[in-house]
Amino acid sequence: MSAGAPVxxxxxxxxxxxxxxxxxxxAAGFQVREFASAGDYLLSQSEDEHGCLLxxxxxxxxxxxxxxxxxxxxxxxxxxxxxTAHGDVSASVRAMKAGATDFxxxxxxxxxxxxxxxxxxxRDEEQRGARxxxxxxxxxxxxxxARERDVLQHVVAGRLNKQIAAAIGASERTVKAHRARVxxxxxxxxxxxxxxxxxxxxxxxPEVPSSA
Amino acid sequence: xxxxxxxxxxxxxxxxxxVFPVVFAVLVSCFTIPVAEARPEKPxxxxxxxxxxxxxxxxxxxxxxxxEWLDIWTNYRGAVIxxxxxxGVLVALIIALLIQRTQRIHSERSLAERLKFEKLLSEISxxxxxxxxxxxxxxxxxxxxxxxxxxDLDRCALFVLFPADGRTRITHQAESDTTAxxxxxxxxxxxxxxxxxxxxxxAIELAGVSTADSPEAESVFSIAVTISDDIVRGILFxxxxxxxxxxxxxxxxxxxxxxxxxxxLMGKRTEAALRASExxxxxxxxxQTDLICRFTPDMTLTFVNEAYCRYFERTREQLxxxxxxxxxxxxxxxxAQRHVMSLLENPRVEINEHEVIRPDGTIGWQQWTNYAIRGxxxxxxxxxxxxxxxxxxKHAEEAERGLAQASxxxxxxxxxxxxxxxxxxxxxxxLSNTDAAEMLLDSGPHHLDEVRAILNDxxxxxxxxxxxxxxxxxxxxxxxxxxQVLAVNDVVADALRFVGPDARRRxxxxxxxxxxxxxxxxxxxxxxxxVIVNLLLNGMEAMARQPDSRRRVTVxxxxxxxxxxxxxxxxxxxxxxREILPRxxxxxxxxxxxxxxxxxxxxxxxxxxxxGRIQAENNRDGGATxxxxxxxxxxxxxxxxxxxxxx
Numbered sequence: 001m002s003a004g005a006p007v008x009x010x011x012x013x014x015x016x017x018x019x020x021x022x023x024x025x026x027a028a029g030f031q032v033r034e035f036a037s038a039g040d041y042l043l044s045q046s047e048d049e050h051g052c053l054l055x056x057x058x059x060x061x062x063x064x065x066x067x068x069x070x071x072x073x074x075x076x077x078x079x080x081x082x083x084t085a086h087g088d089v090s091a092s093v094r095a096m097k098a099g100a101t102d103f104x105x106x107x108x109x110x111x112x113x114x115x116x117x118x119x120x121x122x123r124d125e126e127q128r129g130a131r132x133x134x135x136x137x138x139x140x141x142x143x144x145x146a147r148e149r150d151v152l153q154h155v156v157a158g159r160l161n162k163q164i165a166a167a168i169g170a171s172e173r174t175v176k177a178h179r180a181r182v183x184x185x186x187x188x189x190x191x192x193x194x195x196x197x198x199x200x201x202x203x204x205x206p207e208v209p210s211s212a
Numbered sequence: 213x214x215x216x217x218x219x220x221x222x223x224x225x226x227x228x229x230x231v232f233p234v235v236f237a238v239l240v241s242c243f244t245i246p247v248a249e250a251r252p253e254k255p256x257x258x259x260x261x262x263x264x265x266x267x268x269x270x271x272x273x274x275x276x277x278x279x280e281w282l283d284i285w286t287n288y289r290g291a292v293i294x295x296x297x298x299x300g301v302l303v304a305l306i307i308a309l310l311i312q313r314t315q316r317i318h319s320e321r322s323l324a325e326r327l328k329f330e331k332l333l334s335e336i337s338x339x340x341x342x343x344x345x346x347x348x349x350x351x352x353x354x355x356x357x358x359x360x361x362x363x364d365l366d367r368c369a370l371f372v373l374f375p376a377d378g379r380t381r382i383t384h385q386a387e388s389d390t391t392a393x394x395x396x397x398x399x400x401x402x403x404x405x406x407x408x409x410x411x412x413x414x415a416i417e418l419a420g421v422s423t424a425d426s427p428e429a430e431s432v433f434s435i436a437v438t439i440s441d442d443i444v445r446g447i448l449f450x451x452x453x454x455x456x457x458x459x460x461x462x463x464x465x466x467x468x469x470x471x472x473x474x475x476x477l478m479g480k481r482t483e484a485a486l487r488a489s490e491x492x493x494x495x496x497x498x499x500q501t502d503l504i505c506r507f508t509p510d511m512t513l514t515f516v517n518e519a520y521c522r523y524f525e526r527t528r529e530q531l532x533x534x535x536x537x538x539x540x541x542x543x544x545x546x547x548a549q550r551h552v553m554s555l556l557e558n559p560r561v562e563i564n565e566h567e568v569i570r571p572d573g574t575i576g577w578q579q580w581t582n583y584a585i586r587g588x589x590x591x592x593x594x595x596x597x598x599x600x601x602x603x604x605x606k607h608a609e610e611a612e613r614g615l616a617q618a619s620x621x622x623x624x625x626x627x628x629x630x631x632x633x634x635x636x637x638x639x640x641x642x643l644s645n646t647d648a649a650e651m652l653l654d655s656g657p658h659h660l661d662e663v664r665a666i667l668n669d670x671x672x673x674x675x676x677x678x679x680x681x682x683x684x685x686x687x688x689x690x691x692x693x694x695x696q697v698l699a700v701n702d703v704v705a706d707a708l709r710f711v712g713p714d715a716r717r718r719x720x721x722x723x724x725x726x727x728x729x730x731x732x733x734x735x736x737x738x739x740x741x742x743v744i745v746n747l748l749l750n751g752m753e754a755m756a757r758q759p760d761s762r763r764r765v766t767v768x769x770x771x772x773x774x775x776x777x778x779x780x781x782x783x784x785x786x787x788x789x790r791e792i793l794p795r796x797x798x799x800x801x802x803x804x805x806x807x808x809x810x811x812x813x814x815x816x817x818x819x820x821x822x823x824g825r826i827q828a829e830n831n832r833d834g835g836a837t838x839x840x841x842x843x844x845x846x847x848x849x850x851x852x853x854x855x856x857x858x859x
Contacts, residue, residue, distance in 0.1 A: 013716075016673055020641040023648030023666065027655070058633070060716035085636035106640035110647040 006050035006121050011035040011067065012083065013059045017106070021054065021083075021113070028114050038067035048076065050128065052101070052120035054113075057084035057091055065091065068098050076131065079120040083108060137197050140186050148185070151178040155191060156198040325362075329465060332362050333472065340476045348480045349384060352473055357386035359469050363462055366391045366450045370473060371434065373444040375410065378402030380421065383477070388452065398422040398429070410436035410444050415463045418448065435463065437470040438478070441588070445474045503578070503599040506585070509556055509592060511535045511549070523601065525571035541567050541575055552582075556592060559584040565602065576603040622811060623746060624688055630714035634680040638673035645670050683710060686738055687745065693736040693821065700777050700842065701726040703737055704767050707744035711752070720752045720763040727770045733777050733842045735822050740842075743815040747781040747838050750811060754785025754836065776824065776841035784835040788828060796828050815840075 008030045012018040015036070022032040031051075035041040037059060053071075057064040064082055071077040079101040082092070092103040101123055102116040144152065147168070154164040161179065165172045188194040285292060336355040343351045356368045369385030378400045387393055400420040409416055413436070420429045434448040447470030451462060503523055506515040516531045524531065524539060537545050548566045555562070563581050570576045580599040584592040649666045652659035687710070708722055715722050744767070751765040765783050772778040788796060797816040812828075819826045819840045826840040 014637045014641070016641040016669060016676075017637050017644070020644035020648065020666075020669065020673075023662075024644045024651065027648050027651035058717040060719070063719070083640075085633035085640070106636040107643035108640060109643070110651075113644075 004049065005031055006052070006124065007031045007033055008051055008054060008117060009033050009035060009041065009078070010054045011038060011041050011059075011064070012054075012056035013037060014056070021108070024110055024113060025054075025117065028117075030117070038062040038064070038070075041067060042070065050078075050121070050124055052078050052117060052124055053080045054117070055080050055082050057082050057095070065094060065098070068095060068100065072098060076128075079123045079127070081116045081120050134200060137186075137201055140197075141201055143185050144182060148178050148182050151175060152182050152186070152194070152198065155179060155182065156195045329362055332358055333468060336469070337472055340472065343480075345480050348477065352384045352477060353386055355469075355473060356384055359466070360386045360388060363449075363465060364452045365462070366452050367394070367432065368447070368449045368466070368469075369394060369432075370470070370477070371446060371448050373400070373410075373434070373436075373446070374442060375402060375407040375444055376442060378406070378420075380418070384473075391450075392423040395422045407439075407444075410434075410446070411439050415467075421448070433463070433466075435467050435470055437467070437474040445478070446470055447473065503601075504597070505536070505599070506594050506596050507536055508594055509552065511537055511552055514594060520599075523570075524568075539568050541569055543567075552595070555582060555584060555595065559592060565606075576601060577606040578602060623742065623749075627684065627688075627714075627745075627749070630711065630717075631680065631684050633717065634713055635677050638677040638680075641673045642670050642677075645673070687742055689738075691738070693739055695734055695736055697732045697845075698735055698737050698740075699730065699732050700735075700740070700769055700779060701728075701730055703735075703740045704744055704769060704779065707741050707748060708767065710741070711745055711748045715748075715752055715765070718752050718756070718763070719760050720755060720765055722748070723764060723766040725766065725768045730769055730771065730777055731844050733822075734845050735842060736818075739818045740822070743818050743840065744779065744781070746811040746815055750838070751781055751783030751785065751836075754783050754787075756785075758785060771844075772841055776843055778839055778841050780837055780839040782831065782835065782837045784831075784833075787830040787834060788836045793828065793830070797826065812838075 008022075008025050010018050010022050010025070010032060011034075012021070013036055018034050018036070022034055026032050033044075035044065039061060041053075055064040055067060062070075064084075068080055071080070080095075080099070081102045081104060082095045082100050083104050083106055084091070085106045095103055101120040104112055104116055141149075150168055151164060154167060159167070161172050161175045164179075165175045168175070170178075183189075183194065186194055186197055188197060336358070339351055339355065340348070352370065356370070359365070360368045365388070367385065367387040369387075370383045372381045372383060373379070379397065380400045381397050382394045385394055398421050400418045406416065415433050415435045417431050418434045419431045421432050422429045430450070432448045432450045434446055436444045436446040438445045447466050449462065449466050503520040504515075504517040505513055505520050507513050513532050513534055513536050516528055521528055521531065537549060540548050544567050548564070551562075551564045551566075561581060561583060563579060565577060565579045567575050568578050578599045579602045580597045582595045582597040585594040585596055587593050645666045649663045652663055652666075704724065704726060708724055712722065748765055748767070752763075755763040755765075762784050765781065768780040768782065770778050770780075797812050812826075816826050819842070822842050824840055824842040826838065828836060828838045830836050
């Protein structure tokens with residue numbers, strides 16, 4: 001989670017249009033970085049910065065949709081606002097399905113543009129927040145010992161200490177101690193917290209035989 | 213020889229008109245004139261028998277001057293005078309009767325002669341009509357010898373005279389037993405007035421006609437029958453030596469003979485020439501669909517051919533002498549009339565199209581090429597027109613116009629995405645630039661330089677947008693062809709520039725291999741660009757499903773066989789299905805799901821209107837090649853007419 005003002009990236013092959021858009025965005029007080037093609041953007045990777053991406057749908061070489069697909073495989077991609085000269089319905093549907101924040105048709109009105117940028121930035125914040133929370137959880141999870149992870153699995157599966165003790169071949173007291181440590185390490189104040197954390201980690205699936 | 217017997221046309225005698233004056237004269241002389249007076253030189257006398265009534269029965273003998281008779285004379289002087297006078301009258305009457313009888317015999321003879329001549333003419337005509345070409349010469353000679361006999365001539369022949377140099381050729385001749393035949397060719401005296409005299413219809417005494425076996429030349433009378441610019445055909449004759457009467461009565465008769473024989477010969481020759489190429493004759497003249505007519509400047513038909521009659525389902529008799537405007541519907545009649553008037557004022561060969569009323573009452577279209585026919589004086593006295601029915605073509609053109617309209621719409625559809633992008637791009641830039649300028653100005657007065665830069669950009673983008681619109685309009689507008697000399701490479705370059713943005717967005721790479729040495733062609737720039745744009749769009753469309761790396765359209769120009777400019781558009785798409793290939797250029801045939809199937813058919817119309825052709829084939833390594841050929845003008849002034857209005 002790096003600091004600094006958000007940077008609005010503009011990817012469009014049409015220089016005149018790109019310049020004009022960047023003037024508006026800059027005049028609205030944002031930092032702007034321009035790219036003439038999807039390739040340029042990928043090469044200059046700077047995803048750590050906050051911000052969003054204004055992306056032309058159709059460009060020579062890889063299109064906007066191609067870039068969106070490439071970025072979706074990355075963890076820390078920024079929200080995308082598509083710009084297009086066409087009322088291309090199928091492309092816009094695909095873009096939105098693939099997670100685009102907005103889809104603007106050229107010529108773009110200032111309010112619509114800035115509104116979309118703000119929405120995208122808000123989403124970026126949100127996504128960054130979510131992403132940092134997850135990485136926190138992962139760090140916490142990785143601090144658990146193997147035995148503690150086992151216990152965590154059983155706890156989130158809703159088993160009682162006695163059952164867990166039987167399952168892992170330890171005393172009930174030992175289970176209790178593990179469970180307390182898990183709660184502390186995972187910064188959980190309740191079983192419900194723990195379940196939510198496990199859920200986010202994708203670790204809620206117990207590798208334990210059924211006893212629900 | 214310079215005294216032609218021109219104008220001495222013998223008038224047949226008026227036999228009945230002089231009866232009454234003569235009778236009157238005789239009666240008066242009975243009572244008033246002492247001495248009878250015969251008037252033998254009176255040219256003609258009248259009808260038989262009528263005088264017998266006025267002849268007195270008295271026939272007393274004469275006076276006697278001797279002494280013995282003196283008393284008698286004294287006593288009967290009055291009676292003697294009367295008797296003498298009556299005797300004189302009687303003698304006069306007898307003489308008159310004799311004269312009248314001779315006259316009658318003469319006129320009967322000349323009547324018989326006339327009848328004989330007219331019978332001869334009709335026999336000759338009949339014989340010539342029936343005769344076929346092989347025997348026509350023989351028949352003409354036979355006719356001439358019969359004329360010889362009937363008109364009492366020494367020689368009679370048909371000739372061809374070239375007035376320019378006096379060369380005379382005898383084509384057919386007959387002569388009396390005592391006369392030597394004429395040589396085939398001779399040189400006659402040809403005074404400058406010869407042509408005009410012949411043309412004026414005079415009978416000319418030609419000197420210098422040579423006989424076959426003697427170098428001596430003789431003079432003959434000649435009468436022209438047909439006269440064209442440099443050749444005169446006619447009949448010549450020499451009256452029999454012992455012939456008592458002059459030549460005056462011969463001239464009109466021989467002219468008649470000539471007027472029968474010469475055209476028949478010419479007609480038979482023409483017929484023979486035509487028959488010699490029977491097939492061509494059939495095709496070109498008889499069964500041809502071209503209508504041929506001649507008409508005077510006041511638009512009266514003077515000749516129509518079979519096809520013309522067939523077209524209007526009327527006979528020649530019904531058409532000739534009619535004004536052809538009657539065959540044209542009232543509306544366009546005036547236009548047709550104006551056309552003829554303008555031809556009179558400014559003679560030229562010009563194609564004229566107009567509507568006609570067809571026999572079934574419907575309106576058809578005809579196309580006419582009219583030539584002015586001038587007399588020697590340079591005046592236009594007739595027009596000859598060659599016409600065709602173009603109703604089908606007109607209808608096809610109308611349909612074509614409809615198709616052209618549809619194809620423009622189809623092309624517009626193809627281009628919409630590209631155009632929208634091309635226009636929205638600058639519009640988007642303009643709008644955002646304006647927004648940015650406003651925001652900068654709102655934020656304070658210290659961004660004026662940037663605002664100025666923005667305004668510059670706005671202007672530039674505005675021009676860019678209007679350029680796109682202009683080009684698109686030009687490409688899609690309905691307009692007549694405007695043929696000019698142009699470089700095909702330039703047109704290709706324009707087309708590539710136009711579809712360039714679209715190609716980039718489709719991920720298609722465009723390649724051009726243009727032959728720099730390409731000669732210029734005659735053509736309509738916009739139409740040709742339309743064809744090329746169409747082919748490029750088709751090619752790009754055909755590759756929509758290909759992987760990016762294979763999407764390539766190549767345009768190649770070159771010279772084919774040194775005669776035509778060839779343009780190829782090669783794609784790497786799915787190719788053309790075999791079953792569609794032969795019909796590819798027909799309307800509504802398409803290989804695309806969303807295609808209308810007009811682009812290629814209109815392209816073909818355009819190329820064919822340029823005198824070129826277009827063809828398609830599949831490439832061995834995938835994709836298709838469409839190529840078209842445009843003729844290279846052979847001469848600088850060889851502006852080829854482009855009739856079709858492609859829009």
